[in-house]
Amino acid sequence: MPPPETKNPETCGRELRALSEKMGFVTEAELAEAANLDRATVSKLFNGKTRKPNFTTAIKLVEALAAKSGESPEDILGQMVAIYQGSKKEYSDEDIEFLKRCFLNCACPQPTDASRREDLTRMPEVPAFFGRREELNQLEQSIVGKRCRLVGLQGLGGIGKTALAVKLVEGVKEQFDYLLWRSLRNAPPLAELLAEILAKMALFLGEETELPDTVEKLLSQLMNYLHRSRCLLVLDEAEGIMQSGELAGNYREGYRNYRELFRRVGEERHQGCLLVVSQELPRDIAIADWARSLSLQGLPEEDAAQILGTRQELSDRDYWGQLIELYRGNPLALKIVSQIVVDSFKGRVAQYIIQNTLVLGQNLRNLLETQIDRLSDLEEEIMYWLAIARYPVSLPELQALLPVSKSEAIEAIDSLGRRSLLENTANSDRTHFALQPVAMKYITEELIQDICKEIASSYKTKTTDEFYRLGSLRLVSDTDQNLKKLQLRLILTPIRDKLGKRFKTESRLTAHLQHILTLLDKQPAREVGYSKNNIRCLLEVIKT
The missing domain is CATH 1.10.260.40 (lambda repressor-like DNA-binding domains)
Incomplete structure (x- = not known):
């Protein structure tokens, strides 16, 4: 007691x-x-x-x-x-x-000015920064208070990870002898990164050094420096060394030796700290006892409103909360949509809200494309099923749609969660999963585009050989009538409209879809999948 x-x-x-x-x-x-x-x-x-x-x-x-x-x-x-x-x-x-x-005076040579103790030339400038007081305090406590040797910071693109890291460095820099900031965007080999860091540390310390010729020896020399001095090293955009097309947290081929860097910095005793900033953290950082990590979420309404407040042209403040909730407090998304509201609605947020839609803008779409492209096949399939479902789905419901085991489904869902692409809600008996609204919008647009391409391609080839989404995804529910109406309006109707422009006339499109059904009748059921049902639903929409 x-x-x-x-x-x-x-x-x-x-x-x-x-x-x-x-x-x-x-x-x-x-x-x-x-x-x-x-x-x-x-x-x-x-x-x-x-x-x-x-x-x-x-x-x-x-x-x-x-x-x-x-x-x-x-x-x-x-x-x-x-x-x-x-x-x-x-x-x-x-x-x-x-x-x-x-x-206490450090035994190693002490720097005499800032130019000799920091290399932050690659640290981006952050002209405006809002909120994040709790997150800053949490990171400061980990790095300065608890003297954690390895700290990870992860989150969805545009959520403000790098900006938070910059403010953290600015706030704690006086607690360190030396500071270095490097980006892993271009995936430098570990030997190259270490050689650059060691050369800079030698310069800081006023020493002449001959760089070792192996990664193991380079790592040992880095650890020597970290034992001797209090150094903060930031590695930003660490997703550059992570493997695309697999579950989150796996290293690219040729970059698995970064695991040894993180392990030694995290496990061995020394005075330094390594901060890793990434859209997805390596698995060894995410689960290790010797590391601390923080997953960054969107800004709360009070802080997010400050971003909107920088645009004097925006009005209808009573609707700002709805706009912030729609984009889940993502700082970059709010900056983009505020510009759209100013340009297209003369700053009237209420007019944008009543459109009952979500606009991504090209910059946000590009950011989402980059992150979606990193997904494994199973993660991508889950994303598409959740976009079609429109409402939160339980694990048993989701697993019933996937040709994988329960453990594989759980691993993929966990990976999507670590990428900050999923939201989950729990009631008394089970957890339900849904996409973040911006991810839902992006995947729905991609689904519509993919279906249109497959149908247009079949017109040229006179075959269904290129059907993939049409056969693997059921676009319309056959049990929930309310959900069916929603899917017809948000998925099938846009498909009809896009195809209508391509085929010029409704009769021409209808004739091609009927021809597709004829082709599908000649194929084994296992190859047809959901194609027949999807084409029939599309014909139903054309008739209405």
Whole structure:
């Protein structure tokens, strides 16, 4: 049982204020400015609204108080720790040791200016950043507070992973001796990446070094540097080294030695930290005890509204919440759709909402295409079935549609979830799965396009040899009449309209579809699949 709390937060706050005044700071504002902190942060500490300073705040306070008073940071730290001794949030022995290390002189050569201690030239600029306070704090606690050696950050394209990583680096950079940012977009071989990092670290340390000739020795030299100095290394766009066409988390051929990099950085003791940012994290990072990971979701309405607020032309603020929910708080999607609303609806969000549709825009469509192209065949098939289903589907319902075992279906669903493409809801007896709205829109458009291509191709070849989606997917429910009406309106009707433009006349299209049925009658049922039913439903739509 923990010891009873003997000091309340208000008492700690008064003692911290007294320490600040003793060191020479007259006002909250004066201390806040010297420590490079928000005045509100200092005020909450002094008034007991915050139980104790987090690590970054504590370090900044100690540095400011030491600089003002002339006392050593270690002495100031001791006094601050004593203030919170006996409170519910007192600093543990591990916390104190970490904070002490922040002020001890490092045995290795120390940098004298920023240019010698960081290489952030490849870190993108983030002109505007909204929300993510909780996520920033969680990452900071993992990297600075708990000194995790390997941290993963994953999420759907456009969700703001890189922007969050940039803000994190800017916030914690003073806690590290050296910082490097690299992108894996172009999939550099591990030996090439390590050689570049080691050359930069040698430059930081003012050393001359001869690079080893094997990946194993390069890794050992990197670990040597991480043992000697507090270094933060960021590897962005790590999906560049992951394999497309397989379940999430598998390395590309020729890049599996990255597993050894992640394992050694995560398992071995050292002072550094590696942050991996990716649309999908390697499996070993996602499940390892020696790594921490954060899956980034969309912004809550309050923060997402700030993005819309940057567009002064947008009106109908009462409808902004619906727009944010429609795009699930995805920052990039909201920036794209806000431009569409301005251009096409003169900024009237209400006018866009009543269209009862979801517009992707080419930039978002390209982003989704890149991510969908990475899916395995089974993941892709699940995506198409969920797009047709329109409503959340349970695992038994979904498995009944797939020619695979239950374990294979679960693995594929889990993989889609780790790619942030699925939403799931749970009731009392089972979990249901559905696509994110933007993914639903994209897959539906692709389905319509694929069906139209297959039917048009059969007109040229006079065969059904190229039927794939038509045969493998049942486009219309034969049991749920309400769902059938929805599928006819959202899937079959757009197919009819597109084919109508291609075939010019309704009679010409109808004749070709009847010819397809004749061809299918001559084929074995197992080869026909759902083709007959889908063609008949399409003919039904043409007649209406």
